[in-house]
Amino acid sequence: GAVVSQHPSWVICKSGTSVKIECRSLDFQATTMFWYRQFPKQSLMLMATSNEGSKATYEQGVEKDKFLINHASLTLSTLTVTSAHPEDSSFYICSARIAGVSEQYFGPGTRLTVT
């Protein structure tokens, strides 16, 4: 149980285009989902927290107009990187949890490369 999937697992896009990453909880309803960014050999950096049906809460320094997050259902959250630039290239990981439960379960990550 507690499986989280991400799609795509890797994506290459051209500078200036937008790319959407999906995060799904496969066998539980996730009231809260988190989006992280991870650079090589570094820790996970929280970008934003999203609760189903509510606007996402972004961490300081994260551009909300650039990283659009939609948590439309209890099993799906999406992260859209708009007008991508090479510096947006990174490993993006989502996690999900059930309300009132401490455990957070992570997806396998999406490798984004912007050329």
Place this chain on the structure above:
Amino acid sequence: GENVEQHPSTLSVQEGDSAVIKCTYSDSASNYFPWYKQELGKGPQLIIDIRSNVGEKKDQRIAVTLNKTAKHFSLHITETQPEDSAVYFCAASIGGSTLGRLYFGRGTQLTVWP
């Protein structure tokens, strides 16, 4: 906010030896402490966690200890195997809260030599 420090940043052990990774936290309100294993190119995998009402928890070859007074917790891996090689992250949070965000340590690259 919470600050989690993790040591060492790298750890090399011989197969069969034990490995210990230590973390400290700053916020006394934190009450949930998970450990994650991350293999190259993959997402973190929850391997064990502990809550503040417990001092120690074991699951086969891995164990976690928590000292609330000193605000530190540790991961112990016994009888290490090459497949234990990965990056390990500790984290802290106020479990069960509305946000429940995790504060991560910087990670420990564990290498187990056969």
